[in-house]
Amino acid sequence: MTVLVVGSVALDSVETPFGKADDVLGGSGTFFSSSASHFVPVQLVGVVGSDYPVEKLQPLAARGVDLAGLERAEGESFRWRGRYRHDLNSAETLETRLGVFSHFKPKIPAQFRNAPFVFLANIDPRLQLEVLKQVERPKLVACDTMNFWIESRRSDLLELLGKVDLITLNDGEARQLTEQSNLIKAAKWILARGPKHVIIKKGEHGAFMFTKDTVFFAPAYPLENIFDPTGAGDSFAGGFIGYLARTGDLSEANLRRAVIYGSAMGSFAVEGFSTSRLLEITADDINRRVQEFARLVAFDASIGT
Ligand code: AMP
DSSP: OOOEEEOOOOEEEEEEEEEEEEEEEOHHHHHHHHHHHSOOOOOEEEOTTTTGGGGGGHHHHHHHHEEEEEEOOOOEEEEEEEEEEEEEEEEEEEEEGGGGGGGGGOOOOOOOOOOOOEEEEEEHHHHHHHHHHHSSOOOOEEEOOOOOHHHHHHHHHHHHHHTTTTEEEEEEHHHHHHTTTHHHHHHHHHHHOOOOOEEEEEEGGGGEEESSSOEEEEOOOSSSOOOOOTTTTHHHHHHHHHHHHHHTTTTTHHHHHHHHHHHHHHHHHHTTTTEEEHOOOOOHHHHHHHHHHHHHOOOOOOOOO
């Protein structure tokens, strides 16, 4: 089954303790597609400016990402500049330049409108809402967001919550959105506003998936070398939704497995700058890492005190 994603297609400038990269391939839509395309065909909707090196998206097209919904507009591409200090869990945004995104009106191509899985990657919530008006009854709609939009588009974001099945966000964003410092209370606050599933990511400390009645926790894969945390969240989402779309199974047990696939893809994303690592890994690499996750959390609970 295909996945439709709308998100940012950006030029990122990133500084980490290990190096610096300027104007490299980035954006929530780009990372999501690079990750999800390991599982299913992906349809990407977004916009780039006249300065975008579109030929650099060729490896995505070669991986089965349909770029028919990627508009090219006059003006500057979306640019994000961020820095990670020694705590690689949180990015410090130094600059966000919306460029062509400030006038963008998503137009979902007719052949994309019946996609069974829709991911509204981190982008202006008004655009996320626009997309929902154009799609036909997807099996699952999930979204992501970030502090930038929580601050500037809060009411649109709350409207969006009532229209999605699932949301992924990191712990800081969950606290900011809900004004609850406890993550269980934050998850309950979100669940009360629409989504049936809330995934709260905690960077190198793993991820929680909450429903009204259940909590599931997956650790992050313990990596000795992390080069660039940018895109980990979007790659997590790509692995999670990609796996669900590939299996077509929305049972709780399969959603839990999907969290592990998401965690595996997030762990690959941070092993290289930009999308480099995501675009070189193979199905064998992914399967091996998922098996390592199973070993990481395996223990015998049959022996009591
Ligand atoms: P993450 O997966 O959370 O690390 O997302 C990183 C990506 O988000 C970067 O490649 C940025 O280009 C993109 N990004 C940063 N700020 C925004 C924003 N306000 N709206 C949409 N995308 C953004």
